[in-house]
Amino acid sequence: MNDLHLLSPKGFRAGAVKAGIKASGKLDVALLASDAPATAAAMFTTNKVFAAPVKIGREHIRGGTLRAIVVNAGNANACTGRQGEKDAITMCRVAAAKLDCDPKEILPSSTGIIGHLLPMKKIEAGIAGAAIDLGDSIEHAMRFTDAIMTTDTRRKLAVERFKIGRETITIAGVCKGAGMIGPRLRSSGGPPQATMLAYLTTDATLSAPALRKLFQPAVHRSFNAVTIDDHTSTNDTAVILASGQANANINTISTAKKFLDALTKVCQSLAYQIAADGEGATKVVRVEVVNAKTQRDADQIAREIANSPLVKCAMHGNDPNWGRIVSAAGKTSGKFDPDRSTLTLQGTAVYRKGRPLPFDSERVSASLKASEVVAKLDCGLGKASSTVWTCDLSKDYVTINADYHT
Amino acid sequence: MNDLHLLSPKGFRAGAVKAGIKASGKLDVALLASDAPATAAAMFTTNKVFAAPVKIGREHIRGGTLRAIVVNAGNANACTGRQGEKDAITMCRVAAAKLDCDPKEILPSSTGIIGHLLPMKKIEAGIAGAAIDLGDSIEHAMRFTDAIMTTDTRRKLAVERFKIGRETITIAGVCKGAGMIGPRLRSSGGPPQATMLAYLTTDATLSAPALRKLFQPAVHRSFNAVTIDDHTSTNDTAVILASGQANANINTISTAKKFLDALTKVCQSLAYQIAADGEGATKVVRVEVVNAKTQRDADQIAREIANSPLVKCAMHGNDPNWGRIVSAAGKTSGKFDPDRSTLTLQGTAVYRKGRPLPFDSERVSASLKASEVVAKLDCGLGKASSTVWTCDLSKDYVTINADYHT
Numbered sequence: 155m156n157d158l159h160l161l162s163p164k165g166f167r168a169g170a171v172k173a174g175i176k177a178s179g180k181l182d183v184a185l186l187a188s189d190a191p192a193t194a195a196a197m198f199t200t201n202k203v204f205a206a207p208v209k210i211g212r213e214h215i216r217g218g219t220l221r222a223i224v225v226n227a228g229n230a231n232a233c234t235g236r237q238g239e240k241d242a243i244t245m246c247r248v249a250a251a252k253l254d255c256d257p258k259e260i261l262p263s264s265t266g267i268i269g270h271l272l273p274m275k276k277i278e279a280g281i282a283g284a285a286i287d288l289g290d291s292i293e294h295a296m297r298f299t300d301a302i303m304t305t306d307t308r309r310k311l312a313v314e315r316f317k318i319g320r321e322t323i324t325i326a327g328v329c330k331g332a333g334m335i336g337p338r339l340r341s342s343g344g345p346p347q348a349t350m351l352a353y354l355t356t357d358a359t360l361s362a363p364a365l366r367k368l369f370q371p372a373v374h375r376s377f378n379a380v381t382i383d384d385h386t387s388t389n390d391t392a393v394i395l396a397s398g399q400a401n402a403n404i405n406t407i408s409t410a411k412k413f414l415d416a417l418t419k420v421c422q423s424l425a426y427q428i429a430a431d432g433e434g435a436t437k438v439v440r441v442e443v444v445n446a447k448t449q450r451d452a453d454q455i456a457r458e459i460a461n462s463p464l465v466k467c468a469m470h471g472n473d474p475n476w477g478r479i480v481s482a483a484g485k486t487s488g489k490f491d492p493d494r495s496t497l498t499l500q501g502t503a504v505y506r507k508g509r510p511l512p513f514d515s516e517r518v519s520a521s522l523k524a525s526e527v528v529a530k531l532d533c534g535l536g537k538a539s540s541t542v543w544t545c546d547l548s549k550d551y552v553t554i555n556a557d558y559h560t
Numbered sequence: 561m562n563d564l565h566l567l568s569p570k571g572f573r574a575g576a577v578k579a580g581i582k583a584s585g586k587l588d589v590a591l592l593a594s595d596a597p598a599t600a601a602a603m604f605t606t607n608k609v610f611a612a613p614v615k616i617g618r619e620h621i622r623g624g625t626l627r628a629i630v631v632n633a634g635n636a637n638a639c640t641g642r643q644g645e646k647d648a649i650t651m652c653r654v655a656a657a658k659l660d661c662d663p664k665e666i667l668p669s670s671t672g673i674i675g676h677l678l679p680m681k682k683i684e685a686g687i688a689g690a691a692i693d694l695g696d697s698i699e700h701a702m703r704f705t706d707a708i709m710t711t712d713t714r715r716k717l718a719v720e721r722f723k724i725g726r727e728t729i730t731i732a733g734v735c736k737g738a739g740m741i742g743p744r745l746r747s748s749g750g751p752p753q754a755t756m757l758a759y760l761t762t763d764a765t766l767s768a769p770a771l772r773k774l775f776q777p778a779v780h781r782s783f784n785a786v787t788i789d790d791h792t793s794t795n796d797t798a799v800i801l802a803s804g805q806a807n808a809n810i811n812t813i814s815t816a817k818k819f820l821d822a823l824t825k826v827c828q829s830l831a832y833q834i835a836a837d838g839e840g841a842t843k844v845v846r847v848e849v850v851n852a853k854t855q856r857d858a859d860q861i862a863r864e865i866a867n868s869p870l871v872k873c874a875m876h877g878n879d880p881n882w883g884r885i886v887s888a889a890g891k892t893s894g895k896f897d898p899d900r901s902t903l904t905l906q907g908t909a910v911y912r913k914g915r916p917l918p919f920d921s922e923r924v925s926a927s928l929k930a931s932e933v934v935a936k937l938d939c940g941l942g943k944a945s946s947t948v949w950t951c952d953l954s955k956d957y958v959t960i961n962a963d964y965h966t
Binding site: 200201202203204232233234235268269333334336338383384385386387388462463464467468470471473476477478480481482483484485490491492505508509510547548549551552553555556557 | 638790896914958
């Protein structure tokens with residue numbers, strides 16, 4: 155989508171500054187603002203250990219309208235008690251003063267080290283600086299994207315466009331997250347180093363309930379279907395703002411379907427980029443479970459395979475180890491019958507109905523060297539399917555997570 | 561316990577031979593025989609993908625009496641279909657002919673590569689050889705222990721003795737298992753490389769129902785509480801044989817309690833040795849959850865912490881990363897309130913009621929260099945507790961499991 159970016163949907167501006175929160179001295183405080191009150195929906199971590207901005211964010215999203223998202227990286231404001239909550243509210247208050255709105259129209263977000271109070275002088279100065287910086291250029295969009303990164307090695311962004319009548323609607327999104335990734339986001343609802351944060355913009359016109367209703371399935375089939383280490387973070391957050399500036403209303407079944415399709419594509423692209431940039435990852439592993447008995451079984455089996463360290467190591471070593479995959483499926487509580495299952499690795503059937511199939515293991519191993527590997531398990535029991543994205547498990551994952559010290 | 565071993569309980573003999581199943585050429589077919597019919601109890605994997613010997617073993621244990629266990633390493637006889645079942649039965653038939661008993665009094669067991677039919681000529685010759693080798697010396701016990709090892713780097717054995725009146729009762733056990741370890745054994749009921757196998761002997765006298773009833777809680781608090789990679793194998797099996805040769809009857813509440821205590825100690829020692837010899841492990845991590853609301857919550861929280869790759873990497877790096885532990889607890893479906901919890905690492909409280917405590921991180925990090933590390937989480941919600949043993953996650957785990965090819 156070439157030059158499209160987070161601020162391509164009409165009605166948004168962003169700003170970012172180096173406030174000195176990240177030890178690296180990089181961009182770390184940012185604002186994403188809507189020119190006018192925007193319809194908004196958000197989903198947050200289901201971890202019982204959740205950060206102060208998640209608590210405040212849950213309250214502020216209730217109105218269904220937001221003016222801006224204020225975010226910092228380098229400090230998660232998690233496990234920071236009552237003071238942490240006050241600090242998250244202060245972030246909203248400072249941003250609201252700059253944008254001339256109600257603090258409850260601001261959603262706060264934080265990522266980084268946990269268990270430390272935010273350095274509020276730096277944060278407040280940073281928010282003021284980000285407000286001055288606000289603009290709608292591609293540079294502003296990229297600076298916002300950079301400001302939310304922690305252990306990420308690259309920017310993650312996605313944009314989709316579609317038409318309703320003559321009007322073009324744009325949906326854009328950025329996200330971050332490289333470790334402590336196993337989001338299970340819910341509409342309402344610790345201590346991580348990395349966290350999944352996703353911010354989306356669109357210029358479509360929707361009611362808040364409609365936006366919420368469409369955001370949920372898109373998130374479920376994307377962010378909730380990516381896992382690096384199955385670790386639901388304290389700060390996981392996904393938010394979408396709809397400015398309504400495109401003069402195109404999503405208020406019929408057919409427009410809602412178009413919107414959902416585009417939104418799901420944006421979210422899935424971002425989720426895929428998270429898996430590809432997983433800590434230590436050398437490849438994306440796409441686990442497809444088809445013909446499971448129930449949706450719950452399909453989701454559970456796909457997630458179990460994607461989280462198995464034995465499967466992830468085998469994928470790292472380009473080993474067509476069908477046994478680890480089939481037995482990972484068999485250990486879930488879901489219905490699974492090895493005698494009815496077929497496993498395909500990169501298009502080659504390696505296991506069928508309880509028995510391995512003869513296959514050229516050197517050829518299949520070579521096919522596993524791709525940057526995206528597909529393991530497809532047909533359960534032969536029903537019609538439910540589920541796709542989960544993960545990455546391989548490398549020595550670099552251990553290095554990143556064993557050598558990092560709190 | 562010095563020179564005590566698997567054959568210290570009266571009435572048992574063992575034999576082992578090099579039958580050419582293991583590529584290494586080491587001991588790989590073995591028999592553990594009781595001189596007379598022994599009361600027996602067994603628990604098997606709960607994986608829906610289970611090996612042929614597990615299927616046959618479940619049938620043969622129903623009678624509550626066994627004469628012998630016949631076991632091979634190097635080939636798991638899993639995902640081998642109908643022929644695999646026939647082969648497991650043949651193993652029993654050949655052993656029974658040598659021991660002059662009913663094939664249904666033999667429990668078959670296999671571990672090793674999956675998806676390959678057993679080389680039955682070698683297996684049959686091996687069983688015949690093992691029968692000739694039968695003896696009750698310490699050397700025989702050690703040879704049996706060696707024969708069941710796969711990726712294990714050392715023997716795992718434990719023995720306990722106690723008295724009932726003047727009679728001494730001995731309970732002994734050996735086991736194997738270094739990877740694909742996350743047993744969830746049940747009394748009745750793939751493809752692994754490693755598997756948890758445990759064989760126990762005792763000379764106490766018990767009825768089969770009593771033995772079963774005492775074996776279950778001992779296994780639950782030991783083998784079912786150890787995890788290397790949370791991967792329930794296709795072949796996981798634990799069996800106990802009671803010869804009755806000590807002339808001491810376990811038929812009162814007080815004798816049953818004594819027996820259960822000693823049996824649990826043997827099983828826990830073996831489980832601990834599995835964690836210590838986990839693939840790539842440099843230390844044992846003992847996760848203790850106390851004062852949880854329910855037993856299910858306690859078990860779930862302890863297992864979630866023990867399985868978290870982020871926690872395991874932190875333990876490998878001697879990082880007192882309380883955040884990963886507390887947030888792992890928070891991501892379970894069990895009841896957990898960070899504001900009521902206290903986390904202690906090696907005796908130092910590092911987190912209390914939603915907030916980190918000030919602690920000397922260099923000193924705590926140094927204390928994490930021990931060969932056994934204890935992470936204790938007090939949930940402050942009830943009275944249930946659970947202990948799970950695991951190991952750290954090192955680069956060697958990745959090497960072992962990525963470079964190994966099927």
